[in-house]
Amino acid sequence: MGLPSTTPAELLTKLTGMVVSTSGCSHAVTEVYTGEQVVDLPQSDPVDVQTAYATARAAQAVWASWPLKRRLAVMKRFHELLLECGLTAVDLMQIETGKARRMAFEETCDVLMVTSHYIKAAPRILKERKHGGVVPIVSTSTEVRVPKGVVGLISPWNFPFATSLSDAMPALIAGNGIVLKPDNKSTLNVAYGVSLLYEAGLPTGLVQLVCGQGPDIGSAIIDNADYVMFTGSTATGRTIGAQAGQNLIGCTLELGGKNPLILLDDADLDEAIAGTVTATFLNTGQACMHIERIYVSEKRREEFTRRFVEAVRAIQVGGTYDFAPDMGSLVSVPQRERVQSHVEDALAKGATLLTGGKPRPDLGPAFFEPTVLTDVTEDMVLARTETFGPVVSIYGYASVEQAVALANDTEYGLNASVWGGDRKAAESVGRRIRAGNINVNDGLAVSYASKKSTSGGFKASGVGSRHGDAGMLKYTDVQNVAVLKKQVLTNPPDTDWAKQVAKTVKGLRFMRKLGIR
Template structure:
């Protein structure tokens, strides 16, 4: 393919299946980002006064716009990310639609003021409650692998809570970014409330320097550290979703046909370019050989091709450097004793970014395949003696995003799930909790911090305020000035009355404790 000159002020929209440049999308000049944030602040001040009922109405309109344009959206996601169209519909479009549907029905209850009961007698004359207020302007720096699902599932609860959003979409998926902004415009959200900025790292840096009230970042650990450092200098709070190295544990009582199908899909969906992919598979020794055979058998049946072909099961990687990295990871594993049982090679005969779905056995922790986030179509298996070894090896990773346990005994599976270091653990399923609107998403360690999705994610997008109203507003409080020996003795009596174990001690100190309530403050 002949080289094409790319204007310096645009981003190329590239089809990863062919390498073809589909369009040129205008970049956002970094010097314009601060102005965009200023306009968003003005829009947010008005939006925060809009009743939640009206915000929900706009979310329902957004859902209608999403549904009406779902085919255009799916086609654009396929063209820029390369995934099969069915995955674009099941993942990107579904998650966006469901997020709009869920929050349009539930944000009012989730942000309803909450009464705070007081257990201590000293606070019984007070009435306390919590209210939730918008933070202001939320900055989102999003990823290319789910160019609709990830940003939409963050933007929707943010605006539902009364915030404005500036979203920097990935420079790999600029057309998806323009569609995203258009959806909010078509749904009649206020001008400047939701803005998409386009560009690379320099635009993300400009967004942080414009001082949003919070930053949500999805991407690599290396970039995430830079984001955290830049935000930390200005005390901007963050949510970081930095990827995973998710473990799948298969016990000897698991249904092997179902579990092997899950392993194959969980490793290869979106060509393995999923933070929740199955990247480390631990199988109990008693069933390991049969399980590996099933994984190889099913992997060899998968069809590799462009996402636009309905017959395709696995699409391309996003860029040629990702293909080279898969080869490097496989070569490292083989040099350390691993066996490639299926696949393991680039497929330039299909296109520039294709890599075969690959099954690798005898993998262990010294290999890069078990140390680094793979982000590609590799199913890496290690045989373990028993569940105890599986748990120990699964937890032996700096990443802690998600995991799964496969067993016929649900109670046993849930007990093991509690012992796994991860933000979420599924028993007899993989990945799909990301599409459950109520389920929080996020991890710890090298996987980042904070949560998106669910009420836990919503509460990351608001300021919690405690309001206390005194029921005796005309009465001076016992702990106010002035002090003296008498008050000191009364205070100690109050402590004994309140915290002594025996009833006798409480009664002996009750009279003196009351002196803290009825005294002359001499002011």
Template sequence: MNDHTSTADTIYPVSKDRGLKPDGAQQRTTGVPTGGRVQSLNPATGEVWQEYDSISVEQVQALVARARVAQKEWGALAFEQRAVYLRKLADLVLARQMEIAQLVTRENGKPIFEALVTEIMPTLDFIHYYRKHGPVLLRPKRVPHANWALKTKRGKIVHEPLGVVGIISPWNYPFMLPLGTIAPALVAGNTVVLKPSEFTPSSALKIAELFKEVGLPENVFAVAIGDGAAGAALAQCQLDRIVFTGSVATGRKVALSATERLIPVTLELGGSDAMIVLRDANLDYATSGALWGRFMNCGQSCVAAKRIFVEREVFELFVEKLVHKVQQLRLGKGEDPTTDVGPLIRPRQVDAIEAQLRGAVASGARVLCGGKRRMDLGPCFFEPTVLVEVTPKMNVMCEETFGPLLPIVAVKDAEEALHYANDTDFGLSASIWTSDIKRGRALASRLEVGAVLINDVIAHVGTSEASYGGIKSSGLGRTHGPEGLLDMMRTKFVDVDTVTFLRKPWWFRYNAKMRNNISSFSQFMHGRSLWTKVKNIPGTLRLLNQRGKV
């Protein structure tokens, strides 16, 4: 691999070959690195099986500069020409889905089944959606003019590429989340520089490898491997949009930096999603939904059901059914096809979960099942845990809990559940479980979130047709769906005047007659009564037929 491939300076040498080795891992970096070594670690075993050099600040800047040059030619291609590369990518992902899923599982820890369901399937859906619907969404739209003085004009709204898009992506969905943004960015005519989490570098490099294999032109897509300093370096570059997924604190810094330079940002900053279970819900169905919605990916999902509010009338039965199901979950390595719940991403994440649990118990919460670190399985395992006698002000209810802790609260009625659900700085998504769909829709309109699912959970993140994002401290902007594509475009209005022999009635030079005629025209256009319109027709005609303009 030479220095000018589309992934130049992004695939680094392995200091210790501990297993799977990405293709092209021969190019050594230069310059001052943003941080130390970046390790790809198997969370189930603690094994470091791959290491990379962190990219330098100068190299990040060079990636963006090369992407800027490449965008001119890439953006000039027709939509259909760009979409060909996405079709080839989808074919390759489909053919290698098991290989990709195994890589994600090795680096992220999630069960192999979840890697297929939550990483591969949504990615294929996103690519298919933007290939199919992109031409319609981006088709120039005629703008009819309502004002009579503008009837000779023919206006259109057109969409043009932004330029270079910087994406800073997290580790919990290291394949699906970046590609859910990369796909619309590329098909819209932008070039992309991706900075993945330092916990999942190999998954990002797999994306680069696949793009290289389908023949994507040089520098249209690049990966910057490094720690948080590499992300900061990318955010400081002169990009045309920044897409960031991560913590609220870092998201604020990214937004402030971008705002100073008037760079648009899309932020997905996590959530503390509420699940509201009404007394008429199918409890067998709802408890199965809660089980998957909280413990899938070991609870490391922004849209996981992190707080459950159950109407008191069915609270005990709901808890009984749920605990029984939690106790049947199989904890283990993701490579084992029978594993239901894998490890957390790092030991320090286990420490954070233990601290939240200790704080809740110290404040009066009661553990019904789980609650233990499982060092016998590996360094990052923690049992799925159910808590009751939890108060809304405990940290486990107020903070975003990124792990397998599930607090359940009994509420008097739906009104109290809505109050607690909205009493948070977060506003990503929520779910309502009921057999009364009409009531569910009414309650959904009162939840302060970006998405509400009725009788389901989490699935909207992988719904290619629907926009995804939150409100309040959960972020700004939207990804996926039509908005995910349109946010990657610059909107331009083009207006053509087809009549050039009549000068405009508002052009110079001004006089008293013009003043009276423009007043008549306003009355003709916007007067409420028919008589007002009729009596102002003469003045309107004089205005539209004025002579003597400069």
């Protein structure tokens, strides 16, 4: 097959050289489509992590001293560079993760959209806010936003470029430094994005890359951080959250999901089927927000299932560096084995396979067919566990109340989708689902791509959020600068406290009536 021409050996050497590493250990990066080794990725140890933080802190002091306008100028140049060079990032993502080129390109667009949003919104979000102080006229109180310092950012392999660069963007604009740990399987594309930031004018050392297994360096990342941003599994999120709490630092945890889709009786089936196929099988089902459970009324279940299975069978699966395939590979052989084990467990316990269900070694070592199941019961692993692959189960429901109850019957609450012809009625159903993202007549993109609004998870799907004002403010501390223009708060030694209390009560009542306090 061969690697794309935009990824010469010199580029790969440059990217691996960006990792802070003195351990002498390495990890073999392989092309997912073929399993062939591409390059050795240096591994960091806890001492390297400490070095990375020290370097980032020195650079952060300089970066934070720059006026916001100057920091934004860097991000404007980065935005233009990514527009010009984005296909190189796409190539690297395909090499490392095996995703379809269409999906890899859309991932670069996420970074462009987030960057553009915060370039515009940052002056408003970070603007100092002056308020009246404790005593009207003679005192003021001003909220000043100051950067946290250095953020520990741990990103996953499924959307490495977006979760690394998009989550770093508001932190950087707010004046922070970053110590970034991508997954070993997806570091090269992230390093390329960081190289574009430096080319755009980021101070040397502000973003540091460290690589290694979570058990080896994860604790050091959290112990040295002023804030932690993590995207990954719920199990790991619990560990990180506990350690961050012990260290008295904040964290955002975007975790797993077992996301439901409800098809109402008045939904347009043509639109719903096309949208559901996308929401289920985008990125080969390796998306925290992708749909794994579909609920259809018994009245429409047969027709929907028949047409949905036909559409799934038409999905073009392949591993090429062009835009032809609809769906690519799973990220690795172990991930394919995990997905396969969920399907085999379900079939062994009585589930019905409607299409797919098998690996595709003819395409590559980690490919797996788009798979649709029904007759899934509670004793099956995939009934409640996040499969994180191209697998979906179809269930029937007798009433909307039952559908909502089934959708909510999970420990997760990241994303949900409702399809209906009456949009207000569909939205009303969606609002009854306990999930952080509700999509009406769409699977997931309409909520996640709304960068002005926050996006997060309920229940075991996470803590905190990204995007919107909150997605930047979380990377800051608020400083209250209060000024007293004339000393009026100190009472003289001979104060008659009975009269003072009466006077104070009268004054507070008066200010309440005037709306002053």
